[in-house]
Amino acid sequence: MSAVITASGLTKRYKSALALDNASFRIEPGRIVGLIGPNGAGKTTALKAILGLTDFTGELNVLGFDPRKQRDKLMGEVCFIADVAVLPRWIKVRQAVDFVANVHPRFDRAKCEAFLARTKLQPDQRVRQMSKGMIVQLHLALVMAIDAKLLILDEPTLGLDILYRKQFYQHLLEDYFDENKTIIVTTHQVEEVEHILTDLMFIRDGRIVLDADMDAVGERFIEVMVGADKADAARALKPLDERQVFGKSIFLFDGANRATLEQLGETRRPSISDLFVATMKGTYA
């Protein structure tokens, strides 16, 4: 199967700043891609470009469409949840379902109603009477009932409590995702998506600084816990990052020889958040 998204030389300049700086990437079908970056790194701009919500320069192909010119066709195949509370506040659950059912050709009403039946949402409840968590439940029920090829999630769980957050990703994995679908998710709560991602993309100052699948990440990046006696030897190998825990030093290496590292101390795969912090060092400085 051909790629879901191919982007090359994506550039977007706002008045004051460069939001996307010659970004190029490729996303294959059946993947769950985490697009991770600090505030203002260009995550949302990249997603907006993919959705045809903003103009840009460069080449971008999403499911065979140019989002700038063929947005209406593209949106038949793509679903999108921006951060919480973008559902209109006046709409009732029943109206939202009715409306989407009648304008979206790929919407499965029975499926949506089955999802809603598992929540406390009432047909006559308005969005303005709901908590943030309930709004996301409604939005997710609408989106999961659409048989789309690409789902884009921009900070979908922002401001939700942990029960809703866990439930959100659980539903997504169990009831929605399959090998024909692709999900792109941006979030700051990296720990929560870590175990569901198949691919990882780091974005910084509008550039893609890391683009790898999770297996490759596990092979390329190694964390090693080193006692004080061997710390200097470890530093000599040029680690990406160093931090202190319980009198020991933890070093993060990119592409170092695993056998060499194992002689220094206990090695393990770094968490995405540690990798993120190390990669983005100095962003706000």
Add this chain to the structure above:
Amino acid sequence: MKTPAWKTMYWLVKREFWEHRGGFFWAPIITGGVFLLLNIMGIIAAEVVGARHGINFGASGGLRRVIADMDAGDLSQVGFALDVAMYSAMGLLIAVLGFVVFFYCLGALYDDRRDRSILFWKSLPISDTSTVLSKVVSATVLAPIVAVATGIIVGMLQLLILALTLSFHGVNVWQLLVLAHPFRVMFNLIGYIPLYVLWALPSVGWLLLCSAWARNKPFLWAVALPVATGLLVSWFGIMGLFDLPTTWFWKNIVQRGLLSVFPGTGSVFGHNGNIAHSVAGNPGMDFMDLGNTYQLLASANLWIGVVIGLGLLAGAIWFRRWRDDS
């Protein structure tokens, strides 16, 4: 697999009705109710005053005799007066409708940008053209239809109340009602809607353009921009360059651009007073007669407005597509 365009449009307009039920539905109903209430109170007050002063113009058969003595011309005058009573209910509703449409258009492409729900609407496979057109249809067709339907019902009730009041004074109700032309009134009111669509287009286009373009305070932009330009034009006498009086600008740009959403302004301002003249010359004639109102179709003013309105709408669609601030 594609949703037919008419179906999408139907649901888009329905969506507008859901969101703006207050303006489109309740505003005319409440206005109509208040109108009837005021009339009933007025009649009761008149009856009370009449009774206190011993004026009783019905019981002696005076009024009945007056009607019996009328010739055909006089009777048509009575019928005309009753039609006017029916139209009068519409008058108030039309003013309310004008305000509803004005503020609806200003908010239509702005409110969802402000609360960011535009991101939800834009996540659905609906073109921006359909979205903007659904707002035009809601403003110029849906809202007037509801207002006219309410106006007709209120007008009928008004007629009934008048007839009942008179019947207390011994006047034969049915004899009077036969003189009115409720169906012609209905026909004229409904028939006026297509004309309203055309006449209101430049205003609707301008307001929607501001609504799609303004980053904040669309009302201020929509009103202040033409008014400020008008003031500048007046101040520097720019219209003199085109050999036109300053009032030309106020009448044809400011007033036409902002107030055309008020139904009937086309019939009042669209001609150079010849309609008023023809009606005045023939007092028995129905001023809302479609043969009369549709003379507006012959005016360049209407069609220039339509062309400009379509241009403004194209601009609104463009901004709806590319405005990137959510």
